[in-house]
Amino acid sequence: MSQEDEAAATRRDVAAVESSRANRGWWDRNADDYQQEHGGFLGDDRFVWGPEGLDEEQAGLLGPAGDLKGRDVLEIGAGAAQCSRWLAAQGARPVALDLSHRQLQHALRIGGELRLVQADAGALPFADASFDLACSAYGAIPFVADPVRVMREVQRVLRPGGRWVFSVTHPIRWAFPDEPGPEGLSIAGSYFDRTPYVEQDEAGRAVYVEHHRTVGDRVRDVVAAGFRLVDLVEPEWPAWNRQEWGGWSPLRGQLIPGTAIFVCERDQ
């Protein structure tokens, strides 16, 4: 979860507007630290689905890499657009969208021939049926109060049959403390409690928000937006990866899943 120490953490309801405002500010303030801390692991032009290090190059969740050439791909919550850079190297035509101006400045710093768009995933500034594929590696979906709205927007801008693949914190993690060590192995709360995790300032204003959905909620969200669920991938922690990322660690990764990747297709 967040790295901002001075904010007080709590669980409370948060409306969509407050959530979006808080997260935009948080990512603008913390983008430099985030890229400094995780940029090496992410690589400038790798497509990594999460802290386990599962690479799209091996996983092929968007389809075989050889089929990406000439495809229009929307990356949502792209951060510094590392995944889009990998897609461009396969010959795809990616558009990297993010809410945070500062994250997109890091995309510019790293460089490459990419189209960058600053927008909220809940209101995509594209015409209907503009893209063949859409993807998101931990971008936007864990941070929005109304994920169905985002899914419907993705469905709208995809062409019929288009694939939508997104990764999020595995829902089971919400029942455990967000700690990489042994203290992160004992259940501390209800998996069924959907109350958002919120960090707030002294005036009680949210400065960072994450939203919890159960596995069943996520399945219902994609189906409600007009997608078919093709696969649910739970990457196992590989032996080569000794790196901790917040509450994700080799210790916990050997025992419980840390990431869920939903592979969906737009109905024809």
Ligand SMILES: C[S@@+](CC[C@H](N)C(=O)[O-])C[C@H]1O[C@@H](n2cnc3c(N)ncnc32)[C@H](O)[C@@H]1O
């Ligand atoms: C954990 S980062 C993931 C970025 C990139 N895939 C990576 O692995 O570094 C989450 C990204 O989602 C973006 N984000 C959060 N809420 C969003 C929203 N409502 N719309 C678009 N992007 C959003 C943040 O600005 C941030 O860049």
